[in-house]
Amino acid sequence: MAAIHPTAIVDPKAELDASVEVGPYSVIGPHVVIGAGTKVGPHVVIEGHTTIGRDNHFFQFSSIGAQPQDKKWAGEPTRLEIGDRNTIREFCTFNTGTVQDKGVTRLGNDNWISAYVHLAHDCQVGNNTIFSNNAQLAGHVEVGDWAILSGYAGVHQFCKIGAHAFVGMTTSLTQDVPPFVLVSGNPCSAHGVNIEGLKRRGYTRAQIDAVRAAYKTIYRQGLTLEEAKAALLAQEGQLTEGAEQVRQMREFLDSATRGIVR
Structure with missing residues (x-):
């Protein structure tokens, strides 16, 4: 049996590996699948058609798999997919996709997601990324492997951020960032290569x-x-x-x- 706190509410139709831990007052919906070794902290809501891999850690007060913040969404069963070994800190919000795009929002493996990060509908995030506090992705954004978004960086919908790119603090990003490039500012400009x-x-x-x-x-x-x-x-x-x-x-x-x- 999964280690579920008695105050947590887990729908009987949810599929949780026997090694999953669910903390006090968390809520797990009927279409949720959670893999081995994942820890769900207190006061976390995981809903929608959400699939979560192995050895993830969700800290308290996050909202995972809620419907997209898109007026075009009409109740379609779109999805959220989260890979393995991700750390998701406090107050994060990850939404499901829309049928107007891929129909799925994805977060890969080994990502470090700090507090108050928002992944909007249809975002595609790779592996080994770092999102500092309050980094925000609008809908349909793509982020490559090893990219870093500093605190309060905001990314316009449909932007692409290449692998190993670095986005500086409080940057307002409205265009694409090639791989390896360091950008910052508002308006945003390029400042060299992420050599370090x-x-x-x-x-x-x-x-x-x-x-x-x-x-x-x-x-x-x-x-x-x-x-x-x-x-x-x-x-x-x-x-x-x-x-x-x-x-x-x-x-x-x-x-x-x-x-x-x-």
Whole structure:
């Protein structure tokens, strides 16, 4: 039997692994599935069609799987999917998706989500990200692996944030952020490459130098995006170590839908 506090309310139709812990006064809805080793603290509400993996920790007072804050939502059974080993701190709000997009909001594995973070409908968050207190995602936002959002960063709907990018404190983000790029401010602007983050993750000097050269191509040579993509393709072909990182940046420019932060 799962370790459920007697004051918690768990719907009989919910599927909880026997090792799940549910704290006092928490509420678990009928369409919720929770994997082994996950801990749900006190006063947490988990509802909707929500699937949660292994070894997650939900701290007190979070609202997980509530209906999307979207007037177009008409009661469709959209979903929220959360992976493994995530830490979700106090007062977080994660909503389900909408049928106008993917129909599912996703949070991957090994993410550190601080207090008061909001993941709106249809957001797609990768693995190993860090969201500091009060970071807020509007609907349909995509966040790549290892990205960091500082405190009070706000992201406009449909924006994309590339892998290993860094978004500074109180930033108002209305355009896409390429991989590895550090941005901040209001209005937002680019301020170089997240070099410290890449060093911590074991990137070599040659890989970091390739990323820095690609950054200069995009931001320092006065090129249009099409010209920058062509230049990056040429750089990629000349590299052995670092070619993969340049390819990531070039392909991100192809996928950007709101223009990139300049």
